[in-house]
Amino acid sequence: MEATYTLEFARAADGLFALAASPDFARDGLCFAACSSGIYRSEDGGASWRLLRASSETVTTALALSPSFADDRSLFAAVKGGLLRSSDAGDNWYTAGFPAPPPVFSSLLVSPDFERDGFILAATLEDGVFSSTDRGLRWQPWNFGLFDLAALCLAMSPAWTTDETVYVGTETGLYQSSNGGRAWRHSGFPSELAPVLCLATTTSHADGAVRIFAGTEMHGLHRSCDGGENWERLAADAMPDAVNQLYVTHDERGGASLYALTNDGVLQSDDEGRSWSQVIRSDAAATAMLPLCGVIFLGVLGKGVMRLPRN
Secondary structure, eight states: OOOOEEEEOSSTTOOEEEEEEOTTHHHHOOEEEEETTEEEEESSTTSSOEEEEEOSSOOEEEEEEOTTHHHHOOEEEEETTEEEEESSTTSSOEEEEOOSSOOOEEEEEEOTTHHHHOOEEEEESSSOEEEESSTTSSOEEOOTTOOOOOEEEEEEOTTHHHHOOEEEEESSOEEEESSTTSSOEEOSOOGGGOOEEEEEEEEOTTTSOEEEEEEESSSOEEEESSTTSSOEEEOTTTOSSOEEEEEEEEOTTSOEEEEEEETTEEEEESSTTSSOEEEEEOSSOEEEEEEETTEEEEEETTTEEEEEEOO
16 A cells, blocks of 8 residues: 655654544544644645644643534643643643643543533553543542553543443553542453553444443453453454554444554454454554544554545
8 A cells, every 4th residue: 555644754753642633524624643743733634734833852642622622622632741722723722730740641531521511531651540620721630449550541431421431441451430530440351451552432232332442452452341340352363462542433323433553554343343354454653543534544653644545
């Protein structure tokens, strides 16, 4: 496959840590990339990019947009020692500082009911989980019951507005909370399969129950159909080791597609993980993916952002 990079890195050491897009991407074409060199924005569906905020020693490691982005233009970015917020799609930034030693953030998660509750969670590599209930102005640690503070990823239940359930993957396993992250408990995920690098959730059309997917560093992809108590491995042949990122998209009819980023490229499942097809095969070191309407973005270490058509 001939790779076309719409955002090219100037240095081979440049990395891409996160990709995010407007919930109305099909209409407005807005998407964002967090790289070693800074935060970039595209206003034409990823065909071209503009640097919004340059990085010197502070690398941006995570991005998240408000579900009401079309109205509030709220964008959040994680940097070492602080969290950035913008209310104008990244033209201007404000920093929420944290006491020394500064945390290193791994993931940001915005409530699907953000317009009403203003709730955000942030995972860190050594300090557990922080939360904000005022749209990112102030933050506090929420680690009661979280015995492993090496938090690598976050996911919310699809029914968050009613069940307040959230999950965090760590170096030693998977924790879950049924009160919005104020208290945590171990899930039934086997500790010998950790660390958990990525998480995703969907609602099954078959029975209406939540499906939880957990990607691991060395043991592939696993799924729970009972709230995290029991787990089964999926597609062991297609995903024998690392699953680096998971992403869920929905179509107009409410159907869900699950995407998995592995060391060999991107795989897609349209049946809750029972079967998979390889949609992108790549020998390059892919660090982030973003499947959207008609297109998939792939971040490649030392090269940039590829824009590929999605079937």
